[in-house]
Amino acid sequence: MYTERVMDHFKNPRNVGEIEDASGVGTVGNAKCGDIMQIFLDIDENEIIRDVKFKTFGCGAAVATSSMATEMIKGKSVEDALKITNAAVVEALEGLPPAKIHCSVLAEEAVKAAIEDYMKKRDEAK
Amino acid sequence: MYTERVMDHFKNPRNVGEIEDASGVGTVGNAKCGDIMQIFLDIDENEIIRDVKFKTFGCGAAVATSSMATEMIKGKSVEDALKITNAAVVEALEGLPPAKIHCSVLAEEAVKAAIEDYMKKRDEAK
Amino acid sequence: MKVYLDNAATTMVRKEVVDAMIPAFTTYYGNPSSLHEFAREAEQLLDSARKDVANVIGAKPDEIVFTGGGSESDNMALRGAVAANKKKGKHVITSAVEHHAVLYTLQAMEREGLIDLTILPVDEYAIVSAESVTSALRDDTVLVSIMFANNEVGTINPIAEIGKVCRDKGVLFHTDAVQATGHVPIDVVKMNIDLMAISAHKFHGPKGVGVLYIRKGVRIPSLIIGGGQEKKRRAGTENVPGIVGLATALKLTNEHMAENAVKVGALRDKLLKGIADRIPDVKLNGHPINRLPNNVNYSIRYIEGESILLMLDINGIAASSGSACTSGSLDPSHVLLAMGLPHEIAHGSLRLTLSEFTTEEEINYVLDLLPQIIQRLRDMSPLYPKQHNA
Amino acid sequence: MKVYLDNAATTMVRKEVVDAMIPAFTTYYGNPSSLHEFAREAEQLLDSARKDVANVIGAKPDEIVFTGGGSESDNMALRGAVAANKKKGKHVITSAVEHHAVLYTLQAMEREGLIDLTILPVDEYAIVSAESVTSALRDDTVLVSIMFANNEVGTINPIAEIGKVCRDKGVLFHTDAVQATGHVPIDVVKMNIDLMAISAHKFHGPKGVGVLYIRKGVRIPSLIIGGGQEKKRRAGTENVPGIVGLATALKLTNEHMAENAVKVGALRDKLLKGIADRIPDVKLNGHPINRLPNNVNYSIRYIEGESILLMLDINGIAASSGSACTSGSLDPSHVLLAMGLPHEIAHGSLRLTLSEFTTEEEINYVLDLLPQIIQRLRDMSPLYPKQHNA
């Protein structure tokens, strides 16, 4: 049911882990629904995402979309990262089963939540 | 579905045919229902059934019950022949499928109709 | 000699079909709904079977629902279409010569108060005309169910015309194509068919597996509820080997349809003509031309069907009289009666149905034997006129 | 290495069963309703299969109706029992942990206005107590449907007690014995069962064929209407090869039931204990003793079921999480929720179901691999507590 791309990201997820003292952390989903995604960002002074890590509780698609999303934003500017869409994640994975599209939405939301967290911290620090 | 006995009487029916100037003829059933039995009796002056023949339009059980019924009454007195029951015919055939019991009833009725015909003629002749 | 001429009742499963099924029993045995390699293998078998079936009838794979046989497909189509259209009305049109899977189901639904039923008469050949459907249509008609080809007399209905009449009126059209599939060309799109029943064992596939074609956009509730199989249209673990067998058999039958129609048709015609030539007082039942290529059905006067079957059986020949499901019952065929045959003639029908495995030798054997058998039974019959008897 | 531990979803068809079916495909292929030697041969196969099945469950051959699978049997029992008792009432009792073939069917019937439904809760082991049935019974109760053994957690219900309660009250009792048949002893008479569903593919028989046991004297209308097969209880040409396969498989499973329970039970216990020993934060689901001998079901905290299955699959191990039919769905198992598990724990369940073909080597392989897999996924999980993580 999953594409090879999805299985590759599930088997060898990129950027698993946490970042201590992250510039921004986003957590979306809840255990009741069976998916929780957490994204950690390390953002430099030029607003470039220097590093990104994730942790995910969820199905194969949840892991793969998290992994793919982190790859897509690593090295990007915050501005560009904000433009990430769930459709782009699905496309990069060469498709997802219909019942699993919500995972890609979650990945998009996790990225945005982490960036928002970063912005909030940044603005508070000002 | 039929016993060997039934199949034997179907394959080699005893007493098929007609008797010209029969002492009594009985016809029962109708084509609409799919069975017609005709029994011809040759009865001597001592009221013994000297010969009996039958013709049947119908299923395997109809043929077999007619054949068996003629065998059972051949050589018997009219009085004894009147005692024939459908159950006795079924027993002699070692059983019939439930849906075919009505054929044995028809055979009993055909014998009785032929004997009645004989009696009527006999009484008229008196 | 053993001669099997009861192919309208059921067929031998062909070797290629058995060979195709065995791996699904013993190797690719996973439950397609599970999540592992065994399941994926089974799912791939399902997917490819679905495509094959869709191809043969001009449908899309999504429109194919696998079921437990022709009767289930008919029941599901009828109950489903009526339930789905409750708001629109409850008038249903069918014909007097349908298989009992359609006729008895609709009559039961009528008794349950679910529908108003119009049963169309047929002509002397068992044909249901598009005109008779048109004139029976009402504003509250929700479903028309007319069989593609008749199982007893082999008559083929003008399905494309009936389909058009229904589509124009916006009424769902179901056709029981159990006897037609694999034997005559079917295109569900061109013929405007909404629902169609298929059964594998009528074309050298396995028993107990069928198809309900459901046109995209037509939504009907399930007959069997439970797991989400068949896109929630038919619950129950998919009969993967059976489905593989169905698809394999249908593909093979379809590939050779034209050549078989010629080959089987020629033998059938030999049998048709041979009987007419050799046996007096017989009457061909069903349409002489619009007829399944493998069907022979004669009424043989003065004698009764079961006796003929028994005599044939004693000589190794398997045949039918009326439909298989009602043999053992005392009623003469409802199909022959609807065609206007008197009861006593309807009682004496003989159906011989060929397959691509039937040989000329077999037909010759039947043509040699049948006249003697008929004569023997006629000599025993009180209905047989004396002048013949002499 | 390939390890199949999804035997509750479906099983491999055993060689003896395939061998028994093949002649019915290719040699004894007649339609049992026809009237000739091919038909009689097929009918004899049916008769003897019917006797074999009846013997195993303590029934009479007449009480065995062959169907197109477990789901059909359940649907037929439920719809039939309710329709037959319309005059008496429309209250039906079932449990929260039934298979969807029962639960969804009854819920659909409730929506259709056909029944009032009471869904009994279960205890932490998924057991339905006879007392809870007793207190739910009403004067207008017409049917109780409680499964024999649960497909997810393997818990076996006190069926004989529930049967007695129902019989004493004169209420029909249906049990879905799809998971139990062939694995635990069943006696429909002693257990006061009126209706019982069986499915062949759960005991190394073929998919797409099942049984509905209908106790003599219990009359229910058909779900599939048409020909007079199965003494007019289930229309459709009988799936003779499938029925032969079902009976052969059931006979074999039954003959070796005791020895397999010991053999499979020992491997199962090794797996149960091995997981508990090697993996922290796991919870056994289902009853520790009243449990199918082949079922292992653990909740594995902090991680989600599908991920576990995918990792196992990558390593050649076929397993399940929740029931097969709902994998792909987003809801956690309704069974685990009914047993009181919180959602996030219900999401992380792993079902491993053995068969008599499972080997100790395979169990060792799973026990070696599983801890690593779980640890890997836990390391990825935001729910996994830090102290473990270090």
Ligand SMILES: Cc1ncc(COP(=O)(O)O)c(C=O)c1O
């Ligand atoms: C308890 C239970 N009931 C019913 C069924 C349905 O059986 P089938 O898939 O043969 O229709 C299953 C299995 O799928 C089951 O485990």
Ligand SMILES: Cc1ncc(COP(=O)(O)O)c(C=O)c1O
């Ligand atoms: C025209 C027709 N419809 C329906 C059926 C029922 O199919 P099945 O026996 O596969 O249920 C048959 C054959 O039995 C048939 O000939």
